[in-house]
Amino acid sequence: xxxxxxxxxxxxxxxxxxxxxxxxxxxxxxxxxxxxxxxxxxxxxxxxxxxxxxxxxxxxxxxxxxxxxxxxxxxxxxxxxxxxxxxxxxxxxxxxxxxxxxxxxxxxxxxxxxxxxxxxxxxxxxxxxxxxxxxxxxxxxxxxxxxxxxxxxxxxxxxxxxxxxxxxx
Amino acid sequence: xxxxxxxxxxxxxxxxxxxxxxxxxxxxxxxxxxxxxxxxxxxxxxxxxxxxxxxxxxxxxxxxxxxxxxxxxxxxxxxxxxxxxxxxxxxxxxxxxxxxxxxxxxxxxxxxxxxxxxxxxxxxxxxxxxxxxxxxxxxxxxxxxxxxxxxxxxxxxxxxxxxxxxxxxxxxxxxxxxxxxxxxxxxxxxxxxxxxxxxxxxxxxxxxxxxxxxxxxxxxxxxxxxxxxxxxxxxxxxxxxxxxxxxxxxxxxxxxxxxxxxxxxxxxxxx
Numbered sequence: 365x366x367x368x369x370x371x372x373x374x375x376x377x378x379x380x381x382x383x384x385x386x387x388x389x390x391x392x393x394x395x396x397x398x399x400x401x402x403x404x405x406x407x408x409x410x411x412x413x414x415x416x417x418x419x420x421x422x423x424x425x426x427x428x429x430x431x432x433x434x435x436x437x438x439x440x441x442x443x444x445x446x447x448x449x450x451x452x453x454x455x456x457x458x459x460x461x462x463x464x465x466x467x468x469x470x471x472x473x474x475x476x477x478x479x480x481x482x483x484x485x486x487x488x489x490x491x492x493x494x495x496x497x498x499x500x501x502x503x504x505x506x507x508x509x510x511x512x513x514x515x516x517x518x519x520x521x522x523x524x525x526x527x528x529x530x531x532x533x
Numbered sequence: 534x535x536x537x538x539x540x541x542x543x544x545x546x547x548x549x550x551x552x553x554x555x556x557x558x559x560x561x562x563x564x565x566x567x568x569x570x571x572x573x574x575x576x577x578x579x580x581x582x583x584x585x586x587x588x589x590x591x592x593x594x595x596x597x598x599x600x601x602x603x604x605x606x607x608x609x610x611x612x613x614x615x616x617x618x619x620x621x622x623x624x625x626x627x628x629x630x631x632x633x634x635x636x637x638x639x640x641x642x643x644x645x646x647x648x649x650x651x652x653x654x655x656x657x658x659x660x661x662x663x664x665x666x667x668x669x670x671x672x673x674x675x676x677x678x679x680x681x682x683x684x685x686x687x688x689x690x691x692x693x694x695x696x697x698x699x700x701x702x703x704x705x706x707x708x709x710x711x712x713x714x715x716x717x718x719x720x721x722x723x724x725x726x727x728x729x730x731x732x733x734x735x736x737x738x739x740x741x742x743x744x745x746x747x748x749x750x751x752x753x754x755x756x757x758x759x760x761x762x763x764x765x766x767x768x769x770x771x772x773x774x775x776x777x778x779x780x781x782x783x784x785x786x787x788x789x790x791x792x793x794x795x796x797x798x799x800x801x802x803x804x
Contacts (some may be wrong), residue, residue: 385587395717397645414546422553429560431584432643433650433686434678435575436560443557445551456687496561497716498647498693506647506715 398518421446441493579686649691672751672774702736710748731758
């Protein structure tokens with residue numbers, strides 16, 4: 365149990381550092397902004413208390429907001445994503461048995477299972493983020509384009525992250 | 534009442550989501566207009582100092598370009614010194630300082646969002662206040678919307694709520710410049726009178742009508758302009774003179790007469 369907590373805190377710090385010090389300063393193709401920090405929420409243990417999940421998601425988003433000076437923007441998007449996570453897991457993987465500490469990673473859900481689950485959550489996060497930022501339907505095409513392309517880049521970065529930081533057992 | 538609590542407890546997942554959501558959206562609602570952004574301050578010394586450390590490292594990679602830029606600016610300023618004129622020019626009269634420039638270093642900057650903000654390493658202690666203009670020697674950058682003791686947040690020229698009061702260099706016709714949001718290099722010039730035909734390369738500068746920017750700060754040059762015959766006012770695409778993707782040093786402009794002008798506006802009921 366303790367091991368899991370330490371592991372998640374370490375992952376939180378690492379992803380935050382990558383997001384704030386690297387990704388927030390980079391722009392892919394001039395205008396795309398990936399948000400790899402959501403991987404932290406995606407990989408939280410499967411049977412995390414639901415209320416704790418919401419609270420952690422809110423604090424994660426708030427940290428990004430704090431360093432990017434975007435009051436409430438990432439908090440809202442990350443919160444929505446965490447709210448939909450339990451339902452999504454139930455719909456996709458309702459038949460798989462989970463133990464307390466297991467993470468919804470590639471090992472547990474399979475390659476396609478994991479990337480389908482992660483992509484939907486990333487898309488929900490990016491769409492709500494870019495929409496809330498503008499809050500108007502007049503720019504809906506820019507919003508859709510930005511969130512779709514940014515989600516794809518986020519997914520590629522998540523894949524690279526997992527390649528580097530997953531230990532083969 | 535008891536039933537309500539039982540209901541909330543039974544749906545506690547949704548209740549907590551709703552509470553945190555309302556809180557986040559309340560914070561978020563402060564960023565939807567220029568004036569609301571001014572009222573709320575999310576700028577902090579802690580966030581600023583963390584970002585500042587990482588900016589210190591990345592700035593080394595741009596030193597060469599920055600040096601060249603400073604050399605050019607130095608030469609330009611030296612040309613304006615009184616001893617670089619051959620004879621005493623009677624046109625140059627010493628006046629009280631109206632605008633004071635505070636140099637600052639960019640510690641955080643985005644260009645890919647719709648509401649881009651810049652954080653710089655000067656704050657209240659250095660005399661920075663809200664609604665101060667921000668420029669580089671290449672042109673306009675933005676307006677200060679939040680200050681902490683040592684850091685300030687700037688609404689970038691790449692912000693959906695930005696609106697510069699500008700004019701066409703030469704003719705002096707007043708126009709407005711805003712950012713439509715798709716490309717960080719281009720802005721939109723609106724309210725161009727129908728009889729004006731702009732050509733590519735025409736310069737748009739700040740009008741000096743607001744107390745935020747002095748007159749004559751370059752905003753950019755015209756890229757395309759399609760005159761419309763059916764309307765009184767037309768729009769044009771402007772190319773920003775500043776490359777916001779390479780922003781490292783900026784100047785914050787303090788208007789020494791701001792308090793006086795503000796009190797005058799309150800007196801005349803023009804708030």
